[in-house]
Amino acid sequence: MYCPSCGAQMPQGAFACPGCGWREATTSIENDPAMRMLLPVGRSGLAIAAGYLGLFSLIVFPAPLALIVGILALRDIKRHPEKGGKGRAIFGVVMGGIFTLLVLGLILSAVVAS
Numbered sequence: 001m002y003c004p005s006c007g008a009q010m011p012q013g014a015f016a017c018p019g020c021g022w023r024e025a026t027t028s029i030e031n032d033p034a035m036r037m038l039l040p041v042g043r044s045g046l047a048i049a050a051g052y053l054g055l056f057s058l059i060v061f062p063a064p065l066a067l068i069v070g071i072l073a074l075r076d077i078k079r080h081p082e083k084g085g086k087g088r089a090i091f092g093v094v095m096g097g098i099f100t101l102l103v104l105g106l107i108l109s110a111v112v113a114s
Contacts, residue, residue: 003020004022005022006019006022042083042084043084044073044076044083046069046072046076046089047077047084047085047086048085048088050066050069050072050092050096051088051092053069053070053092054088054092055091057096057099060099060102060103062096063096063098063099063100063102064100064103065096066092066093066096067093068096070089070096071093073092074089074093077089
C-alpha cells in the first residue's frame with residue numbers, strides 16, 4: 001500500500017503515512033465490526049422487517065406477515081450473499097410459522113365449535 005499524498009510505501013494496516021503524516025479520512029462503517037452490531041449496515045431490509053414482524057407476531061396478528069417477509073428475506077439474502085441478516089430472517093420465519101399455525105388452529109376450532 002502506498003500513500004496517496006507522497007507515494008511512500010505504508011505498512012500493512014497503517015492509517016497514517018510514516019513519511020508525510022497523511023491520514024485516512026474515515027474508516028467505513030461497513031468495515032467496523034462494532035458498528036455492524038449496532039446498526040443494520042449491509043443487512044437485507046426484508047430481514048430486518050422479518051425480525052421485527054417475528055417479534056410482534058407474539059400478539060398473533062402480524063404472524064403471517066412475518067412468515068412471508070422472512071421467506072422473502074431469505075431469498076433476497078441468497079441472491080445477494082454480501083447482505084447479512086439471515087438470523088433475523090430465520091427468526092421471522094420461525095416465529096411467524098409458529099403463530100400462524102396458532103391463528104389457523106384458533107380459526108379452525110372456532111369454525112368447528114359453531
